[in-house]
Amino acid sequence: MLRKYKIDWISSLDPNNTEKLNSLAEKMSQFYSNNLSYYSNISESENYWKEDSQLIHRHLIKQASVSSNILEIGCGESSILKFNPKFSEKYTGIDFSSEILDRNKQRFPKANFQVIKNPGHYNFESKSFDLVFSVFVIEHTVYPHKFLEECMRLVSDQGKIAILAPNYIDNKFMISQQVASTLKDGRKLLSEGKIIDAIRSAYYNRILIPKTCKKLQSKIPGFYININPVCFSIDEFKPDVDAVYVVSQREIDLYMKNHGFFPEKLHADIEAFKIKNRLFYQIYKRNQ
Secondary structure, three states: OOHHHOOOEEEOOOHHHHHHHHHHHHHHHHHHHHOHHHHHHOHHHHHHHOOOOOHHHHHHHHHHHOOOOEEEEOOOOOHHHHHOHHHHHHEEEEEOOHHHHHHHHHHOOOOEEEEOOOOOOOOOOOOOEEEEEEEOOHHHOOOHHHHHHHHHHHEEEEEEEEEEEEOHHHHOOOOOOOOOOOOOOHHHHHHOOOHHHHHHHHHHHHHHHHHHHHHHHOOOOOOEEEOOOHHHOOOOOOOOOOOOEOOOHHHHHHHHHHOOEEEOOOOHHHHHHHHHHOEEEEEEEEOO
16 A cells, blocks of 8 residues: 555654654644645635634634733634734734735734744743634644643633644544545545545545544543645645644643643533534633
8 A cells, every 4th residue: 555545643742753743843834834825725714703603713702802812823814803803902823924924914903923933832921821722723733732831831820721623533533644546535536436546535534544543542642643644645625634633632631631721611502512513622721
């Protein structure tokens, strides 16, 4: 079998993997810094921030409303400000693309924007923000535990950390794992006569990936990284073809608790929404 289809998920906590992970981190940094079309491709999600839109985004807006100083990690086009410009004066957004951030500065001149130069350390004083949040970002980080540690460092004593992401391991799927020569689903592949692709896609998505996720569930925290995301081998786009961290809410909850941060109890409607959409969403507060 061609190497590009190999499930090659390695622990970012294992020092033996540092060379491979640093190489991937550099590739991902270049991908986000130089690929402006990426930000256009994901811009459709900006409508989630409308007042009558997705339940979790509405919950995040409420968190931002009662916070005096907020940081969005991986802000992209800062869509939260498009529908909530009142947050601009207390908002800081960081991302890799200086071009995108320059556009943001023109659109939202009262907000603060900074380029991420070191993904393992953001250039702010400790405990600088009352709300630190990220929306579909942690799955794109090569060292997710360091990402979490930076969130914990930057949030104030009474502040909150909010994270939204796909919940991969716990739901036994992984979008960025290559399973065919294109991003088309199995039915489309069959209709086009691509029988081998269709069979491989079904085998990976229904058997091999779920089996791998189940195995890793017993080995957390490991913060497993897909070092061959499909974004580097297929010139097509759909959300999360560039995801590298195989997210597990159980893993993140455990890591946060071990560092003195505990999850808030969320409303039953939000929990049901998470399950239905295979999402991880949680608010964490420092244990006082």
